[in-house]
Amino acid sequence: MISFASFPTVSDYSGYNKPHHPHGESDDAYMDLDADYDQTDGSRLTCPGEMLTSSQDYMRGHGTYVVDEDVIASVAGTIERVNKLVTVRATSGRYNPEVGDLVVGRITEVQPRRWKVDANGRQDAILMLSSVNLPGGVQRRKLESDELQMRNFFEEGDLLVAEVQAFFITDGSMSLHTRSLRYGKLRNGQLVTVPPILVRRLKSHFIALPCGVDLILGLNGYIWVSKHVKAAEQEGEEGFDAEGVYSNVNDDIDETTRTAISRVTNIVRILASHFVPLTDTVLTEAYDWTVDQQGGVKDLLTEDFGDALVASLVSRS
DSSP: OOOOOOOOOGGGGTTOSOOOOOTTSOGGGSOOHHHHHTSTTSOEEEOTTOEEEETTTSEEOTTEEEETTEEEEOSSEEEEEETTEEEEEESSSOOOOOTTOEEEEEEEEEETTEEEEEOSSSSOEEEEEEEEOOTTOOOOOOOHHHHHTHHHHOOTTOEEEEEEEEEOTTTOOEEEEEOSTTOEEOOSEEEEEOOGGGBOOOSOSEEEETTTEEEEEOTTSEEEEEEOOOHHHHHTTTSOOHHHHTOOOOOOOOHHHHHHHHHHHHHHHHHHHTTOOBOHHHHHHHHHHHHHTTOOTGGGGSHHHHHHHHHHHHHHO
16 A cells, blocks of 8 residues: 655645645736745745746746646745746755765765765765875875775764765766865764755854854754864864874763753754754754753653744744
8 A cells, every 4th residue: 555645734834835726816826936035044835736836937947847837846845946947945855965065974985095975965975085184284195005094084984074075977976075174073972864955055054052062064964063162173273183183082071061962952853843944043042042941951852842942933033
């Protein structure tokens, strides 16, 4: 027997969607794409089968189809418009990378002169040995001795933050690099996975919350929550610290910081479950609200608490 996953109803989107109208009604049946495009997050939610606009005024893109000159959504997701091209970006699916994107990934395999990285894409990404920082911080050609020590830098299971550098012509897989000292192996934290569509493009995806917790919002939907690292330690005051950057040993973390990390992690899970886009402003407001409620970390996992948190964020926007 075939079963279908249920999608949220139109009313579940808290006013984002207009009712679906059958073909043949007035122009009021179409949504105002220009008004929706001017929203702060640049997109709005839609359901499969919802009428979007007229094919005479706009061109259909991915996630849409045309019936009797009407452009209709074929998937549940957010509407995106570029000039006269209308597309629907599905709420679920793999990450579609772009050059310059910040991503968080996990090493899956060590190969000759390269690592394979799970970055939530349609295929594993590639991190070349020539695209990482080596001890000493000197940019030079990698030697055979460097290749023999690859597992001293990254090994299977390690988490890292990197930048999408390019795409391979042969199979289209993305090539990563960690040449900046802000990139590299991740420690002292916890990984949270959310749909990539919820991570908005920001000026900086490295966020330091006042509670002493750092977040790395990977555009691939992998979010790293860890204890705060001072800017001087991150940039390296006295050159490249290979032992610290490539160490597999976590630092001692006090109970207060552990509690803050757990609180932020649960907040991210709540916002993702309610399909709330993640930005530095939203995360800061959500954390402040949970602290004002004087509830424990476990209280955040209750349904009522999560609904109240999202309701408070909506009322402020």
